[in-house]
């Protein structure tokens with residue numbers, strides 16, 4: 001029954017069942033004082049809940065962790081840009097991907113057209129050779 005265990009208002013008489021314990025400093029806080037809706041309280045939340053004081057201490061390390069993450073996402077963005085066009089803006093990456101698809105389809109069409117032309121040429125030559133003797137016979 002030590003008031004020192006309370007991190008908020010030190011009044012154990014008022015709604016003393018409705019409190020949450022900080023996992024960091026192990027001080028007790030009333031839901032009402034923390035403006036926590038009892039409906040959102042779960043065993044998972046109780047297992048990880050930290051008081052504002054302790055939470056304020058965490059972002060300092062969290063920010064250090066976030067900075068590399070942002071750099072990683074930037075690197076990812078550059079890689080995507082590199083796939084498309086190195087000079088294009090990030091907004092144009094999607095267009096570049098579409099361009100790549102169109103270029104690939106265009107190359108495929110060119111190859112198919114080239115093959116088709118060669119095939120036709122060979123076919124024409126073949127018939128030309130075959131038809132000539134036949135014409136000579138008739």
Ligand SMILES: [Zn+2]
Nearest residue numbers: 008009030033
């Ligand atoms: Zn309180």
Ligand SMILES: [Zn+2]
Nearest residue numbers: 022025051054
């Ligand atoms: Zn705490």
